[in-house]
Amino acid sequence: MKLRHLSFLLAVVLAVLAGCRASGPGKPARTVAEFFNKYENRPGFKATDWNAGLTTRFLLGRIAKIGGDNDVSQALTAIRSAKIITFAPTTGSARDLVAEGLDREVEGLLANERYTPLPISASADNPNQLRYSVREQGGRVSEFVAVGKQESADSFVLVSVAGNFTREQVSQLAKVLPNVVGEATR
Numbered sequence: 001m002k003l004r005h006l007s008f009l010l011a012v013v014l015a016v017l018a019g020c021r022a023s024g025p026g027k028p029a030r031t032v033a034e035f036f037n038k039y040e041n042r043p044g045f046k047a048t049d050w051n052a053g054l055t056t057r058f059l060l061g062r063i064a065k066i067g068g069d070n071d072v073s074q075a076l077t078a079i080r081s082a083k084i085i086t087f088a089p090t091t092g093s094a095r096d097l098v099a100e101g102l103d104r105e106v107e108g109l110l111a112n113e114r115y116t117p118l119p120i121s122a123s124a125d126n127p128n129q130l131r132y133s134v135r136e137q138g139g140r141v142s143e144f145v146a147v148g149k150q151e152s153a154d155s156f157v158l159v160s161v162a163g164n165f166t167r168e169q170v171s172q173l174a175k176v177l178p179n180v181v182g183e184a185t186r
Contacts, residue, residue: 098154118167
């Protein structure tokens with residue numbers, strides 16, 4: 001009888017451990033910054049970090065004036081920083097990490113940090129659709145995050161852009177972001 005209970009207990013422990021493993025290796029990240037720190041130096045992951053210094057923001061402002069006074073131009077000048085992390089798995093276990101672990105971990109941290117999903121209409125010419133979430137303060141978007149797949153069905157990409165935007169500006173940036181991500185990660 002004790003052997004049966006021990007077998008049942010072992011099965012329960014293994015099921016719990018498997019559930020923990022589905023949220024990514026180790027302890028799940030609780031914030032976007034923690035997610036980048038956790039994965040950026042691991043094999044298969046590629047991280048890109050860009051900060052808009054004073055000179056860069058000045059140049060973006062000049063470019064925006066040349067391009068006209070539209071939402072995309074204004075949004076470009078409002079960007080303070082951007083981070084991109086991609087993952088292209090090469091093994092079966094790495095594909096499982098993408099399929100279950102990374103997406104679940106990101107969804108959990110976005111909910112934990114009170115990001116609001118932003119509905120963006122899909123584009124017919126963009127098969128690698130990203131899902132957007134925003135964090136707002138005082139009616140303005142202070143950060144938006146895009147999560148999705150890149151180039152292949154089993155890849156992963158997370159983009160975090162900090163700045164001071166309206167929701168319409170984020171929607172306009174979302175139209176060009178997949179192309180920018182593709183170029184930045186090559």
